[in-house]
Amino acid sequence: MDPEAEFGRLYEAHRTAVHAYFVGRTADRWVAADLMQEVFMRVWQRLPELSGRSPDGQRAWIFTVARNLSIDTFRHERTRAGAEAALGDEPAPAPPSAATAVIAAERVAIVGEAIKQLPEQQRTTLAMAAAGGLTSAEIATALGVPAGTVRYRLSLARRALAAALARYDDPAAPEPR
Amino acid sequence: MSLDDTLAAWAATVRLPATTAADIYQRIVTTPAPARAVSPGLDPAWWRRFTAGFTTRMITSTQPAPWAA
Numbered sequence: 291m292d293p294e295a296e297f298g299r300l301y302e303a304h305r306t307a308v309h310a311y312f313v314g315r316t317a318d319r320w321v322a323a324d325l326m327q328e329v330f331m332r333v334w335q336r337l338p339e340l341s342g343r344s345p346d347g348q349r350a351w352i353f354t355v356a357r358n359l360s361i362d363t364f365r366h367e368r369t370r371a372g373a374e375a376a377l378g379d380e381p382a383p384a385p386p387s388a389a390t391a392v393i394a395a396e397r398v399a400i401v402g403e404a405i406k407q408l409p410e411q412q413r414t415t416l417a418m419a420a421a422g423g424l425t426s427a428e429i430a431t432a433l434g435v436p437a438g439t440v441r442y443r444l445s446l447a448r449r450a451l452a453a454a455l456a457r458y459d460d461p462a463a464p465e466p467r
Numbered sequence: 468m469s470l471d472d473t474l475a476a477w478a479a480t481v482r483l484p485a486t487t488a489a490d491i492y493q494r495i496v497t498t499p500a501p502a503r504a505v506s507p508g509l510d511p512a513w514w515r516r517f518t519a520g521f522t523t524r525m526i527t528s529t530q531p532a533p534w535a536a
Binding site: 294297298301306309312313319322323326327330331334335351379393394397398400405408415416418420421448452455 | 468470473474475476477478480481483487491492494495496499516532
């Protein structure tokens, strides 16, 4: 296959998930975009290594590069320079009516804030599922952890978000223990 | 608005715009194309030739010799 066509296929198949992974790691979608670009630059440069692999093998290879890159980046203290600042800062897409829009935007802000408070592993897993559109099995392959661990992290994360929304809906509700 | 809907709305705020993704793609593919790695080992055709020859010899060896028939 033509290298550019092959790269294009890999880019389209994995870019959203890789970006979501870095959103989870860095909490900043533009830093995540820079890191995603670095990952795919390596994919482009080492394309022959990926060519003969299965789809799962390609995903595992790409996310190994992503994980190594984020480790390097954290080591050099670049990534978290704007971290915790941007998630939830972007405006939500406009819903139908003004009242609904305000409530929806507030709920999105509450969820964005709650996601920032999650432990990093839960945040990354949740971002890959919600923003990356990956299944638990795909996240497991990408992160190199059992699918059960992924489901557990997702469950904890969702419980924390649901509790945050419940407090927003009913401020008199007791804090979860 | 359910948790799933709220999460989907949040995801839309953090996802990369398609134009940015396209810019990144263009930036990458305008760098020099990857070279096919030259295998330091045997020519891949060698193994095919070897296997074919080996199989032929193996099958031939199981046939009775003409003088023994």
